[in-house]
Amino acid sequence: MTPERGLKQSGTTPRPRDAEATKALLLHAATEEFAEHGLAGARVDRIAERAGANKRLIYVYFGDKDRLFDAVVDDQSRAVMAAVPLPDGDLVAFAAARFDYVRAHPEARRIAHWRAFERSEPTHDELAAYRLRVESIEAAQREGRLRTDIPAAELFAIVLRISESWLAAPSALWAADGRDPLSPERLASHRDSMLAAVRSVVQVPG
Amino acid sequence: MTPERGLKQSGTTPRPRDAEATKALLLHAATEEFAEHGLAGARVDRIAERAGANKRLIYVYFGDKDRLFDAVVDDQSRAVMAAVPLPDGDLVAFAAARFDYVRAHPEARRIAHWRAFERSEPTHDELAAYRLRVESIEAAQREGRLRTDIPAAELFAIVLRISESWLAAPSALWAADGRDPLSPERLASHRDSMLAAVRSVVQVPG
DNA sequence: ACGATGTAACTATCCAGTTAGTTACCCTGA
DNA sequence: TCAGGGTAACTAACTGGATAGTTACATCGT
Numbered sequence: 001m002t003p004e005r006g007l008k009q010s011g012t013t014p015r016p017r018d019a020e021a022t023k024a025l026l027l028h029a030a031t032e033e034f035a036e037h038g039l040a041g042a043r044v045d046r047i048a049e050r051a052g053a054n055k056r057l058i059y060v061y062f063g064d065k066d067r068l069f070d071a072v073v074d075d076q077s078r079a080v081m082a083a084v085p086l087p088d089g090d091l092v093a094f095a096a097a098r099f100d101y102v103r104a105h106p107e108a109r110r111i112a113h114w115r116a117f118e119r120s121e122p123t124h125d126e127l128a129a130y131r132l133r134v135e136s137i138e139a140a141q142r143e144g145r146l147r148t149d150i151p152a153a154e155l156f157a158i159v160l161r162i163s164e165s166w167l168a169a170p171s172a173l174w175a176a177d178g179r180d181p182l183s184p185e186r187l188a189s190h191r192d193s194m195l196a197a198v199r200s201v202v203q204v205p206g
Numbered sequence: 207m208t209p210e211r212g213l214k215q216s217g218t219t220p221r222p223r224d225a226e227a228t229k230a231l232l233l234h235a236a237t238e239e240f241a242e243h244g245l246a247g248a249r250v251d252r253i254a255e256r257a258g259a260n261k262r263l264i265y266v267y268f269g270d271k272d273r274l275f276d277a278v279v280d281d282q283s284r285a286v287m288a289a290v291p292l293p294d295g296d297l298v299a300f301a302a303a304r305f306d307y308v309r310a311h312p313e314a315r316r317i318a319h320w321r322a323f324e325r326s327e328p329t330h331d332e333l334a335a336y337r338l339r340v341e342s343i344e345a346a347q348r349e350g351r352l353r354t355d356i357p358a359a360e361l362f363a364i365v366l367r368i369s370e371s372w373l374a375a376p377s378a379l380w381a382a383d384g385r386d387p388l389s390p391e392r393l394a395s396h397r398d399s400m401l402a403a404v405r406s407v408v409q410v411p412g
Numbered sequence: 413a414c415g416a417t418g419t420a421a422c423t424a425t426c427c428a429g430t431t432a433g434t435t436a437c438c439c440t441g442a
Numbered sequence: 443t444c445a446g447g448g449t450a451a452c453t454a455a456c457t458g459g460a461t462a463g464t465t466a467c468a469t470c471g472t
Binding site: 037038039040041110112113114116117118120121122123126127129130131133134149150151153154155156157158160161162164165166168169170171172173174175176177189190193194196197200201203205 | 243244245246247316318319320322323324326327328329332333335336337339340355356357359360361362363364366367368370371372374375376377378379380381382383395396399400402403406407409411
Binding site: 223224225228259260261262263266 | 450451452453454
C-alpha cells in the first residue's frame with residue numbers, strides 16, 4: 001500500500017461554501033468558548049473546532065482573537081438590549097424580563113461579566129442604550145412612579161444586580177441554602193422573591 | 207570600558223533571608239496579579255517580579271499556579287469574612303461594612319468574582335461561614351426584624367449584590383451617568399442611596 | 413480563469429514548571 | 443572563637459508543550 005497521505009474527501013461531506021453561515025457558526029462557537037473561559041482562557045483552536053470550521057477563517061473574518069471577543073460582546077450586548085426593554089421606566093417589568101432572559105441565556109451574563117473584567121470601554125451604541133434607560137427612569141421619577149431619593153443611574157444599577165442576585169450568588173451560599181439552587185421550582189419561587197424585592201426598592205416611600 | 211556583563215551586587219542590597227516574609231510577599235503580589243488578570247490571564251513570571259522574588263519560590267511555597275490561586279482566594283475570603291460581620295442579622299450594617307471594605311480593598315471583589323467564574327467549589331470554612339450568616343438572618347426573621355416572605359439565603363444574596371451594585375456597574379452606565387463614578391463625594395452619596403435601598407428591601411412590609 | 417472560500421501544516425513566541433546549581437546562615441566541636 | 447559542614451533560602455538558565463497567528467496550496471462557483 002502506498003503511504004496514503006492524501007486527503008480523502010475529508011470524511012463528512014464538506015459544508016457548502018457560505019461565508020455568512022461560517023461566520024455565524026464561528027461567532028456562536030466563540031460565544032460559548034468565551035463565556036466558559038473568558039478572553040485569556042479561551043483557545044482559538046477550540047473555537048474553530050467547536051464551529052467545525054478552519055482556524056484560519058477566524059483571522060479572515062474577524063481579524064484576531066481580541067476583535068473576535070469584541071464581536072461577541074457587541075452581539076450579546078445588542079441581543080440583551082433588544083430582548084430586555086425598559087418600558088416607561090417600569091423597573092419591575094425590566095427585572096422580570098432580565099431574569100427570564102439570563103435564565104434562558106446564561107452565556108449572556110457570563111460574557112457581560114468577563115467583558116467588564118477584562119475590557120472596559122463602552123461602545124457608542126451601548127452608551128446610547130444606557131442613556132435611554134436612565135432617561136426613562138428619570139421620567140418615571142418625575143411622574144411620581146418611582147422613588148426620587150435615589151438617582152436614576154444608581155437605581156438602575158441596583159435593580160440590575162438584584163435581577164441576577166441568585167444566579168450570581170456565591171456557590172457557598174447556594175450550598176448553605178441546601179436545596180438545588182437551579183431547579184425550576186426554586187427559580188420560579190426566587191423570581192417572585194426577586195420581584196418583591198425590586199418592588200420594595202423602587203416604590204416611592206410613604 | 208569592558209562590556210561589564212557581570213552581575214554587581216544586584217543593585218539593591220539583597221533582602222534578608224526570611225521564608226515567611228518572602229511567602230507573604232509572593233501571596234500579596236499574586237493577589238494583585240490575579241485580581242487584575244484572573245487565573246488564566248495572570249503570569250507566574252510577573253508575580254515573581256512584582257514580589258521581587260525568584261519564580262522558583264512560588265513552586266517551593268505554593269506548589270503550582272492553581273494552588274497559588276487557591277491560597278489567594280482562601281486568604282481573601284478569610285479577610286472579608288473577618289472584616290464584614292453580620293451582627294444579629296442586621297443586613298443594613300452588613301451592607302455598610304461590605305461597601306466600605308470593598309471600597310478600601312477593590313481586589314477583594316475582583317478575586318471573589320474571578321473565583322466564581324473560574325473555579326467553583328466552596329471550601330469547608332466558607333460554607334460554614336455562609337451557614338452562620340443565613341442562620342443569623344433566619345433568627346432575625348423569626349424575631350420580626352426582617353421580612354419573612356423572602357427566604358434567608360435569597361435575602362442575603364440580594365443584599366450582597368446591592369452592596370456592590372455601583373462598584374460593579376457596567377462602565378456604560380457610569381458613562382451614561384456623566385459624573386465621575388468613583389469620586390469620594392459620589393461614593394459617599396451612593397453609600398446613602400445603597401443603604402436606603404437595603405432598608406427598603408429588608409424591612410417587614412406593612 | 414479568477415476571486416472567494418476553505419484547508420493542513422507550519423512557525424515564532426510565550427509560559428508553566430524544572431534543573432542544577434549558589435549564597436546566607438546556624439550549629440557543632442576543637 | 444572560629445573552621446567547616448550541613449541545610450534552608452534563594453537564583454539563573456533552561457525545557458517542552460501549548461498557542462496565536464501565517465503560509466502555501468486546493469477547490470468551488472461563475
